[in-house]
Amino acid sequence: MKLLVTGGAGYVGSVCAAHLLEAGHEVVVLDDLSTGHRDAVPSDATFVEAELGAGAGEVLAAGGFDGVLHFAARSLVGESVTEPEKYWSGNVLASFRLLEAIREHAVPRLVFSSTAATYGEPDRVPIPESAPTLPTNPYGASKLAIDHMITSYATAHGVAATSLRYFNVAGAHVAGDVHLGERHAVETHLIPLVLQVAAGTRESISIFGDDWPTPDGTCVRDYIHVDDLADAHLLALQHATAGRHDVYNLGSGHGFSVLEVVEACRAVTGHPIPAVLTPRRAGDPAVLVAASDRAAEQLGWKPSRTELQRIVADAWEFARGR
Numbered sequence: 001m002k003l004l005v006t007g008g009a010g011y012v013g014s015v016c017a018a019h020l021l022e023a024g025h026e027v028v029v030l031d032d033l034s035t036g037h038r039d040a041v042p043s044d045a046t047f048v049e050a051e052l053g054a055g056a057g058e059v060l061a062a063g064g065f066d067g068v069l070h071f072a073a074r075s076l077v078g079e080s081v082t083e084p085e086k087y088w089s090g091n092v093l094a095s096f097r098l099l100e101a102i103r104e105h106a107v108p109r110l111v112f113s114s115t116a117a118t119y120g121e122p123d124r125v126p127i128p129e130s131a132p133t134l135p136t137n138p139y140g141a142s143k144l145a146i147d148h149m150i151t152s153y154a155t156a157h158g159v160a161a162t163s164l165r166y167f168n169v170a171g172a173h174v175a176g177d178v179h180l181g182e183r184h185a186v187e188t189h190l191i192p193l194v195l196q197v198a199a200g201t202r203e204s205i206s207i208f209g210d211d212w213p214t215p216d217g218t219c220v221r222d223y224i225h226v227d228d229l230a231d232a233h234l235l236a237l238q239h240a241t242a243g244r245h246d247v248y249n250l251g252s253g254h255g256f257s258v259l260e261v262v263e264a265c266r267a268v269t270g271h272p273i274p275a276v277l278t279p280r281r282a283g284d285p286a287v288l289v290a291a292s293d294r295a296a297e298q299l300g301w302k303p304s305r306t307e308l309q310r311i312v313a314d315a316w317e318f319a320r321g322r
């Protein structure tokens with residue numbers, strides 16, 4: 001298939017682009033490099049440096065596209081609270097323009113990077129797709145708004161659409177010379193932050209509270225290997241049905257605590273990784289774990305790189321090469 005990958009210079013988009021190319025697809029990456037890196041775009045992909053809202057129409061006007069995989073977004077929760085305008089414009093408005101271009105140029109398929117943040121604070125875990133969507137910040141709200149737009153475009157204009165709600169994406173794509181992983185200038189994700197301590201670029205890791213109602217008192221999250229996530233995108237492309245918008249949670253179904261992650265990083269790197277206990281952060285749910293049964297049943301997706309040590313080892317392999 002000929003595919004447009006928005007945000008393909010970023011972490012998840014670049015790994016998915018590599019998997020798509022490996023599977024024989026033709027890939028055009030559109031990215032404004034606001035948080036991505038030119039050298040993360042796989043060399044076999046065509047690269048267009050442009051902002052999504054302004055550039056997608058021009059790219060799709062070339063014709064012949066079988067689908068769009070839409071990763072491009074702003075995704076800093078804290079920034080979305082202090083500067084919500086960036087999220088309504090950069091995520092919602094830009095995605096609306098993309099949807100309009102998809103409609104105008106009759107692109108049949110769309111796979112969208114949605115998020116666990118659309119659910120907000122869950123009243124039960126694991127979280128199924130039927131859980132209430134009550135985002136607690138503008139980032140989650142912007143993603144949910146895009147999900148709603150996509151539903152209406154699928155219904156009205158026959159797009160075969162899939163939203164994949166990622167939980168905590170982690171690990172790296174390490175295949176021969178190709179190493180693709182997390183390289184955010186503003187890093188908020190736990191594993192790369194802990195590995196920065198091992199790499200000597202951060203003094204210690206902060207643990208936000210050890211009095212949560214969890215087995216060791218620290219927050220529990222569902223870490224999904226980025227290669228497993230990429231597999232789900234390929235399956236979503238195959239299973240998409242015209243006029244339908246399917247939503248799937250993507251997680252391993254198993255949670256690891258902050259302390260377990262720090263321990264795994266110590267084991268993998270051999271570094272003592274000092275940890276500093278600080279007060280709880282407002283708005284952090286204690287436990288976020290996905291129920292991904294729907295993706296298993298309908299897409300035949302089964303994550304296979306679920307061991308925490310494996311996820312950390314791949315992330316470390318990537319981080320060490322930087």
Ligand SMILES: NC(=O)c1ccc[n+]([C@@H]2O[C@H](COP(=O)([O-])OP(=O)(O)OC[C@H]3O[C@@H](n4cnc5c(N)ncnc54)[C@H](O)[C@@H]3O)[C@@H](O)[C@H]2O)c1
Nearest residue numbers: 007009010011012032033034035036052072073075113169
């Ligand atoms: N990483 C996670 O754990 C996680 C979890 C849930 C959802 N997501 C979603 O997955 C997607 C990818 O996340 P990531 O971690 O790879 O982020 P990332 O910041 O590494 O990648 C995003 C890419 O999109 C580009 N981009 C952003 N806004 C753009 C715009 N308006 N026009 C053109 N390019 C633009 C950036 O330059 C970057 O290359 C995002 O939509 C994010 O919300 C990620």
